[in-house]
Amino acid sequence: MAKVTREMVEKAGVNLDQLVELLVKNAAAELTTYYYYTILRVNLIGLEGEGIKEIAETARIEDRNHFEALVPRIYELGGKLPEDMKAFHDSSACPPASLPQDPRDIQAMLRVLVEAERCAVRGYTHLCNLTAGKDHRTYDLSQAILNEEIEHESWFSEFLGEGPSGHFLRRGETSPFVSKFLR
Amino acid sequence: MRRFTKKELAKYNGQGGTATYVAYKGRVYDVSQSFLWQHGKHQVLHTAGKDLTDSLAEAPHGPELLEKFPVVGILEDS
Ligand code: HEM
Numbered sequence A: 001m002a003k004v005t006r007e008m009v010e011k012a013g014v015n016l017d018q019l020v021e022l023l024v025k026n027a028a029a030e031l032t033t034y035y036y037y038t039i040l041r042v043n044l045i046g047l048e049g050e051g052i053k054e055i056a057e058t059a060r061i062e063d064r065n066h067f068e069a070l071v072p073r074i075y076e077l078g079g080k081l082p083e084d085m086k087a088f089h090d091s092s093a094c095p096p097a098s099l100p101q102d103p104r105d106i107q108a109m110l111r112v113l114v115e116a117e118r119c120a121v122r123g124y125t126h127l128c129n130l131t132a133g134k135d136h137r138t139y140d141l142s143q144a145i146l147n148e149e150i151e152h153e154s155w156f157s158e159f160l161g162e163g164p165s166g167h168f169l170r171r172g173e174t175s176p177f178v179s180k181f182l183r
Numbered sequence B: 001m002r003r004f005t006k007k008e009l010a011k012y013n014g015q016g017g018t019a020t021y022v023a024y025k026g027r028v029y030d031v032s033q034s035f036l037w038q039h040g041k042h043q044v045l046h047t048a049g050k051d052l053t054d055s056l057a058e059a060p061h062g063p064e065l066l067e068k069f070p071v072v073g074i075l076e077d078s
């Protein structure tokens, strides 16, 4: 725990216990999404599936990165990861991104993917709102993650016929926004 | 349709195995089946068994997410 760090955040008027719990829930969402996306990705096969396999893989790796980037902040603020991984799973800020009944139904697959990203965009927007101008480091981290979640949403939404997103696939490194927290 | 007072609604707070109801703009929704309302708690900040009309204004989503859940009654003004 980082004593003065906590003190500064509390003094700024943030409810620290609530914030830490929210960060843990979002860390759970990241790790479980990483897991569920692994299943989605291996099922993205055939002509249509292969077309989105690559972005699903990038989104998957970046979610793992988000988990890794959140953990140090949780401990700095005096929080911890629950010992029981089942409880951790169930506390996730987002519902499980479960494989659709028919994994060959590409629209159903895309809906699972885009909904997971939308949940994340909502969660990090809220974390940014809670911390803006108060907890600068959590804000910076949440905002970096938010940037990547918005890109994930846009990649998948394009395939759902919601119009062009204006984005390209990642070229080179993953996590262009969050990588500074991973070094 | 069943009418709830605030006191009756408070019983359905999702704790100790009760159903999980929340009220929004006079309607009572049953969110017991939601992963995100387990044990009557939502995103750390909100608890079930209450009128959450005002709270939703600060949420990163609108009332449309309530639409897939059944309406089980009407919340009385009192
Ligand atoms: C600051 C307050 C709140 C936050 C941060 C929050 C956050 C969220 C998030 C991230 C989701 C997932 C959305 C998605 O899957 O895209 C969600 C879903 C939902 N929220 Fe909230 N919410 C808040 C307040 C409320 C309030 C006050 C209500 C009720 C009046 C509510 C009712 C719901 C419902 C019904 C769902 C859908 C659950 C499901 O599909 O199982 N939320 N919320």
Ligand SMILES: [Fe+2]
Residues within 6 Å of the ligand: A030, A062, A063, A066, A120, A145, A149
């Ligand atoms: Fe993520």
Ligand SMILES: [Fe+2]
Residues within 6 Å of the ligand: A059, A063, A116, A117, A120, A148, A149, A152
């Ligand atoms: Fe994502």
